[in-house]
Amino acid sequence: MQLEVLADADEVARKAAALIAREARAAVAARGRFAMALSGGSTPWLMLGRLAAEDVPWPGVQIFQVDERVAPEGDLDRNLTHLRECLIERVPIRPTQFHPMPVEAADLGLAAAQYAAALRAVAGSPPVLDLVHLGIGADGHTASLVPGDSVLDVTDADVGLTGSYQGWRRMTLTYPTLNRARRVLWLVTGETKAHALARLRAGDGSIPAGRVRQENALVLADRAAVRAP
Numbered sequence: 001m002q003l004e005v006l007a008d009a010d011e012v013a014r015k016a017a018a019l020i021a022r023e024a025r026a027a028v029a030a031r032g033r034f035a036m037a038l039s040g041g042s043t044p045w046l047m048l049g050r051l052a053a054e055d056v057p058w059p060g061v062q063i064f065q066v067d068e069r070v071a072p073e074g075d076l077d078r079n080l081t082h083l084r085e086c087l088i089e090r091v092p093i094r095p096t097q098f099h100p101m102p103v104e105a106a107d108l109g110l111a112a113a114q115y116a117a118a119l120r121a122v123a124g125s126p127p128v129l130d131l132v133h134l135g136i137g138a139d140g141h142t143a144s145l146v147p148g149d150s151v152l153d154v155t156d157a158d159v160g161l162t163g164s165y166q167g168w169r170r171m172t173l174t175y176p177t178l179n180r181a182r183r184v185l186w187l188v189t190g191e192t193k194a195h196a197l198a199r200l201r202a203g204d205g206s207i208p209a210g211r212v213r214q215e216n217a218l219v220l221a222d223r224a225a226v227r228a229p
Contacts, residue, residue, distance in 0.1 A: 001201060001214035005226050009189040012220045013046035016187055019218075020047075020131060021054035023183060027130045028060035035123045036131040037064040037173060037181075039143060040079035043189045044133065048086040058092050062122045066132060067144035067172035068101040070108065077168070078103075101159075101171045108161055112171055116158040119177070127158060132173070132181040136188055136196045140207025141165075144172035152208060175211060184217040191224040 006012050027034035038044065071078050080100050088098055099118050105111035119127040134142045144162050145152055151160040151172060158177040162170045188197050196207065204210040
């Protein structure tokens with residue numbers, strides 16, 4: 001795992017946007033497409049706003065979600081709401097290039113299986129994403145892989161469902177999907193994340209984030225997040 005420390009959240013967002021754009025150009029040149037999965041959070045929304053202004057070969061880009069709350073469309077707690085505002089509505093991609101998690105479906109189990117099928121259709125079987133963007137919670141969760149949830153033990157599906165966490169059920173990519181990614185990009189900002197980041201960097205498998213492979217991982221963090229916890 002590589003770590004790059006930047007001054008603040010804005011600098012983290014700027015660096016992350018430039019890196020994603022560079023990875024997208026390289027992937028499209030090499031393989032004809034760039035498939036990435038995006039998480040939510042305040043710093044990621046800054047990053048996506050900057051990404052919209054970067055030199056990205058958008059016709060070759062496929063965008064998935066890392067996780068999503070089971071909530072109605074337009075809900076401000078949905079990652080999708082902010083993802084659309086910050087990026088999707090500002091760049092020239094077709095509807096077939098953007099894959100929102102179908103959390104409004106009546107049968108969530110079937111919906112998770114259908115999302116896994118969409119991943120396979122774009123990124124192969126098993127699907128290999130070019131880049132997965134992750135964050136980390138103060139409790140060590142990442143994506144919607146949360147402490148104590150049975151989704152942590154899913155090894156035979158690329159997309160899973162959680163129980164209730166902070167008031168919401170969620171759909172999430174599972175460890176098998178995250179750990180096949182060619183690049184994992186962590187964005188970690190703020191002093192409340194310092195302890196969790198230290199455990200992540202130490203490879204602490206007792207927290208959910210610590211079970212994500214570190215070989216292809218880059219952490220972009222601000223100074224507050226790397227202070228001693």
